[in-house]
Amino acid sequence: MKFVDEFRDPEQSYALLNRIRATATREWVLMEVCGGQTHSLLRYGIDVELSGVVELIHGPGCPVCVTDIAAIDHAIELAHRPQVLLASFGDMLRVPGSQGSLLTARADGANVMMVYSPLDAVRYAEVHPSLNVVFFAVGFETTAPATALALLQAQKLGLRNFSLLVSHVRVLPAMETLIQAPENRVQGFLAAGHVCCVTGFAEYENFVRRFRVPVAVTGFETLDLLQGILDCVTQLESGVAKVHNCYSRSVQRTGNQHAIDVIERVYEIDTRVWRGFGPVTSGGYSIRPELQEFDASHRFNLKSFATNNVAKDIEQYSQCRAGDVLSGRLKPCECPEFRKTCTPETPLGAPMVSSEGACAAYEKFHPRVQL
Amino acid sequence: MKHLSDWSLNCPILISADAERISLAHGEGARLSRRLISETILPRVASAEHTAFTDAAKVTAIGCRLAICTDSHTVSPMFFPGGDLGSLSVYGTVNDLAVAGAYPRWLTLSLIIEEGLPKVILETILDSVARAARECRVSIVAGDTKVVPRGAVDGLFITTSGVGEFMDPIPPGPGAIQVGDQILVSGPLGRHGIAVMSARGGFTLDAASVSDSGSVFPIVTALRDSVGEHLRAIRDATRGGVSAVLQEWSQASGLTFTLTEANLPITDGVRGACELLGLDPLYVANEGTIVVAIDASYAQAAITALRSVPGCDRAAIIGEVQPAGISPLTIRRAFGPPRPLDEPSGAPLPRIC
Numbered sequence: 001m002k003f004v005d006e007f008r009d010p011e012q013s014y015a016l017l018n019r020i021r022a023t024a025t026r027e028w029v030l031m032e033v034c035g036g037q038t039h040s041l042l043r044y045g046i047d048v049e050l051s052g053v054v055e056l057i058h059g060p061g062c063p064v065c066v067t068d069i070a071a072i073d074h075a076i077e078l079a080h081r082p083q084v085l086l087a088s089f090g091d092m093l094r095v096p097g098s099q100g101s102l103l104t105a106r107a108d109g110a111n112v113m114m115v116y117s118p119l120d121a122v123r124y125a126e127v128h129p130s131l132n133v134v135f136f137a138v139g140f141e142t143t144a145p146a147t148a149l150a151l152l153q154a155q156k157l158g159l160r161n162f163s164l165l166v167s168h169v170r171v172l173p174a175m176e177t178l179i180q181a182p183e184n185r186v187q188g189f190l191a192a193g194h195v196c197c198v199t200g201f202a203e204y205e206n207f208v209r210r211f212r213v214p215v216a217v218t219g220f221e222t223l224d225l226l227q228g229i230l231d232c233v234t235q236l237e238s239g240v241a242k243v244h245n246c247y248s249r250s251v252q253r254t255g256n257q258h259a260i261d262v263i264e265r266v267y268e269i270d271t272r273v274w275r276g277f278g279p280v281t282s283g284g285y286s287i288r289p290e291l292q293e294f295d296a297s298h299r300f301n302l303k304s305f306a307t308n309n310v311a312k313d314i315e316q317y318s319q320c321r322a323g324d325v326l327s328g329r330l331k332p333c334e335c336p337e338f339r340k341t342c343t344p345e346t347p348l349g350a351p352m353v354s355s356e357g358a359c360a361a362y363e364k365f366h367p368r369v370q371l
Numbered sequence: 372m373k374h375l376s377d378w379s380l381n382c383p384i385l386i387s388a389d390a391e392r393i394s395l396a397h398g399e400g401a402r403l404s405r406r407l408i409s410e411t412i413l414p415r416v417a418s419a420e421h422t423a424f425t426d427a428a429k430v431t432a433i434g435c436r437l438a439i440c441t442d443s444h445t446v447s448p449m450f451f452p453g454g455d456l457g458s459l460s461v462y463g464t465v466n467d468l469a470v471a472g473a474y475p476r477w478l479t480l481s482l483i484i485e486e487g488l489p490k491v492i493l494e495t496i497l498d499s500v501a502r503a504a505r506e507c508r509v510s511i512v513a514g515d516t517k518v519v520p521r522g523a524v525d526g527l528f529i530t531t532s533g534v535g536e537f538m539d540p541i542p543p544g545p546g547a548i549q550v551g552d553q554i555l556v557s558g559p560l561g562r563h564g565i566a567v568m569s570a571r572g573g574f575t576l577d578a579a580s581v582s583d584s585g586s587v588f589p590i591v592t593a594l595r596d597s598v599g600e601h602l603r604a605i606r607d608a609t610r611g612g613v614s615a616v617l618q619e620w621s622q623a624s625g626l627t628f629t630l631t632e633a634n635l636p637i638t639d640g641v642r643g644a645c646e647l648l649g650l651d652p653l654y655v656a657n658e659g660t661i662v663v664a665i666d667a668s669y670a671q672a673a674i675t676a677l678r679s680v681p682g683c684d685r686a687a688i689i690g691e692v693q694p695a696g697i698s699p700l701t702i703r704r705a706f707g708p709p710r711p712l713d714e715p716s717g718a719p720l721p722r723i724c
Contacts, residue, residue: 001639001642001643001646004646008705008706010705010706013706014706042710043704043710044704044706044707044710045707045708045710046707048707048708049707049708116648222706222707343716344715344716345716355649363713364711364713365710365711365713366711367697367698367710367711368697368698368711
């Protein structure tokens, strides 16, 4: 398949692997920020191939995983209200809140619909004027332009029965939180390629200057990942800390201006609670006040969940160590609950069920003991 | 609450606003029921020998070993590229008989209809049932019809039970699988699941997939005629895809199944859709594609036999059976060490980004 197979070429992948091995004089600790990268690394066993050369710590870049439990609880509560239909991406439906997931809520009679695109939810609202359609908008800067466009489309159509329950997150503030944590071990970052498609990487130039840590903007195929790792290792070996674009077929320094404009028309930067992190300053987006009629938390009078501490309390009392996993302090396979009390059928936390979750990646690709 | 637009979603039939609809009265055993059965259902689906459905059909079996199976069918949308609920409800049951080693002979047909279903949809689905039954040379000999209030079912549910006669040789089953056996598939993987998913989602993926929905009886027959005694197990890889079948076989045999990614037959459309949606074709449903375990010495002969069947030109050896290893299923990709292939816990859900 064009534009995929070229970037999975085994011969070139092995050549890059050997170059990484030849370049590293010691073991370096890198974090791949995005959950999609985690899955690719484990799917191809790159973590195994580089054992002793590069330790890969898995980052927080799974939008579903970092969504605050309180936000999911709000979504479930809305879905149970009469004449409300809650729509979201399939990935979001299995993620547990404090009392089950949107899927279990649907089994309990809540009105929950899976959509492929936020615009599908707008269309549904248009055809069903008697229903209040709420789209649960989760995701990084990658997804925010699409949900913003949905809102603008609803506004253009004059729909009064469409709103967004927003839990969008921004990736760079979380990286800043991670690197400043006292127990941080990360020496270089593979930045999330698809986030950078939207935002560009100019902002990262400040980040590398401030924290003296190399950043490689990295894609998702084997060659992309190995190129990003090689770049970071080369920088570390020569004592350099710069931003390099290793995903230039998709990413430009200034990003996608049209997408940025759409985000800015609809959203403003806000503090947001991240699962595992707590409140992250500038860590998310909220709907601008002038568009609040499309904000589900305003329309349905939900208590603000942007900065509450409910999630932290819940996590404290549960056995789930998602916070440690999401901040790179714990590998999923080191968690005492992994594959024991925590399985895809009975997840203790989101990383076990999201398709980009680190625990799900280990559940899928990490060898089991003998049968 | 169902709107007209929901009924017509992806439905190839034009439905006018005043179209005749099925009402609860059609299910209440009185005149309307009788007329629905005698005017709409029987003329379409009843076989020549069973023109009226009595309480129990009398049939004459040649052999004495019978296979009996039943399967309920629901699919949303009812019409998808490459098939519809009607043909699916025949093929599904016929295929269960075929992979068990039986010749499909008789079917029963039970309809649960949602009040308000446009009659023209029911008629179209029944015509499709009849066509598929003729193709599979199976007679529909008994049936039942119920109409339930709006919302109790999603349009139309069809249950078919099948009776078949066993033919020799019968594959012994997954317990007989041995180290060294080869794993074959009869065609490209995941076509049905992607066809339904794209029809359901309403997203436009150019020619993403046409369902493989069809009878596997000719495929099984070709195998039995050529390498029958060397077959270990045959299954149609429906929900859960090829992965679900192999997980079961691994449990039954206590062995590890190792697949080679480069050998998996996958159409460009399915591959593209899976890449886009974050799915793995090994987990996606098929409706007319079988998985076969066979003695390695006869694998090539089996492939030759399979490829002689129309539509099976991409039949392939996709893996082999090994002693129990790191996982019930493992996969060799073009790059990196063999990795476990896990079993999904529920339906595949598309990812966010």
